[in-house]
Amino acid sequence: MKIQRNTYLSLGTNQGNKVENLQKAIHLIEDRIGDIQKISSVYQTPSWGFEGNDFFNICIKVTTDLESEELISSLLEIEDVLGRKRTLKDGYQNRNIDIDILLIDDEIIFSKKLIVPHPRMLQRKFVMIPLSEIAPCNIHPIEKKQISTCLKNCDDSSEVSLTSEKLIRPIPLSEKYNYIAIEGNIGAGKTSLANMISNEFNAKTVLERFAENPFLPKFYKDKERYAFPLEMSFLADRYQQLTDDLAQFDLFKNFIVSDYYIFKSLIFAQVTLQKEEYLLYRKMFDLMYKEITKPDLYIYLFQNTDRLLLNIKKRGRDYEQGIEPSYLKRIHSGYKNFINTEKKLNTLIIDVSEMDFVKNIEDYNYIINKIKHY
Structure with missing residues (x-):
């Protein structure tokens, strides 16, 4: 901080x-x-x-x-x-x-x-x-x-x-939003951006606990067998985490920024589950979704597929190295459909394919200014 x-x-x-x-x-x-x-x-x-x-x-x-x-x-x-x-x-x-x-x-x-x-x-x-x-x-x-x-x-x-002249005070990020959710494909930079915003603006972070999921490495080895337990475990964990963390704002933090939104669960489920599994999953999701606090701003970080694959390779998680371009494109299509249909969300799409906001402060400032003035 x-x-x-x-x-x-x-x-x-x-x-x-x-x-x-x-x-x-x-x-x-x-x-x-x-x-x-x-x-x-x-x-x-x-x-x-x-x-x-x-x-x-x-x-x-x-x-x-x-x-x-x-x-x-x-x-x-x-x-x-x-x-x-x-x-x-x-x-x-x-x-x-x-x-x-x-x-x-x-x-x-x-x-x-x-x-x-x-x-x-x-x-x-x-x-x-x-x-x-x-x-x-x-x-x-x-x-x-x-x-x-x-x-x-x-x-x-x-x-x-x-004088009678009046000047306009720009509204700070921490006053404009109580809750920002950052989304994107695998390797888009969601967690990095959430941590950077938290560090600069003293925000509380809600970060996805994917590393704790025992089904994730197994899923990438055998998708058909482990897709349903993986998606159900993610849904339960995301629901519990968001319910607990968003129910009480930290008194010493200005606002909350998360590196995922619960609708992510449905997008991935559409890609990974069989039809019968998805219908059962959807019933559970709809019940939980009604109870979840909606973000004041939903940010989608777009990265082209080649850049995503490069980022995935750089971060070096063994179980991710076999991810195919077609899988990433299907996930992006799911996000695209969600954004086009979920009109009640205040959505900001930022193309970061040509940016390195972690190492380049100008790229990071560009993103922050887009958020401030959106």
Whole structure:
């Protein structure tokens, strides 16, 4: 589990469409830095320390697992993306976006690249007023006083006016969903993605206990003989696990992410069972399915067959090495039919055939952004 730290940022702009500049910065911070928990009102202030257009200023609270050096580098990249033009001139200047780190939890940092708390924040009302709005009781780690008290002690005489402008706070993944189920064919990367999401967002995982099933190695050696006991044992185990785990949310976890959904049982049963066995199996499944909590988001990871076979070979489970392409294609067809007919599920299909989201952070971030903005 990554350690999340509460970080407070000051954003300002006095060029172009100022509200749009702030909103774009907010979305980029949410994409690249972390979840935005709070956004202050928008305040208008005269240019501070130079002659220029009035500024729009806000403060935001963001939770991030980035270390301080990586955090400052990412914020500078966001300023560059938004067109911040830096010059060699001394003093303050007009800018279309300016992002400053004010506080990182109760840390005190003195380095070549970063000083926290921001060394001039206590002298600036355009910082202290929006910060006091969203964090009045936070303690300044050097002054040892609440932010609201620090604001009262600020001797900045510049005029700061509340505007009627409104900004949109992106909804974090942990607030948007209570339960995400990730599905896909054998070797699609379901468990890897579930674990990565859990690690980043402090989610509780519900992972399929396939390794504990004694029928699985036997099934791959003799499918006809062991298909029915395998599918029945999987169904019973999945039902019990989902019923137990989804019935009570962990108080210290934001949401649940699983690497399977119980409908998987029916899809595999359609492929592996004889007609008479399937009809009996279906009766049992229908009774259980009514009782299972449905996910807020159902994600299907699509991998082409060649990539699936490569992934299966790489992970090296002996009993899987004989899986044939035709078997994988039949399973995919079962998922496809399920997705097309189960209209009540909120389904997101992501093609990961050309991705390596475990090793490539850009691929992983692409998937997370697809989920966030779906």
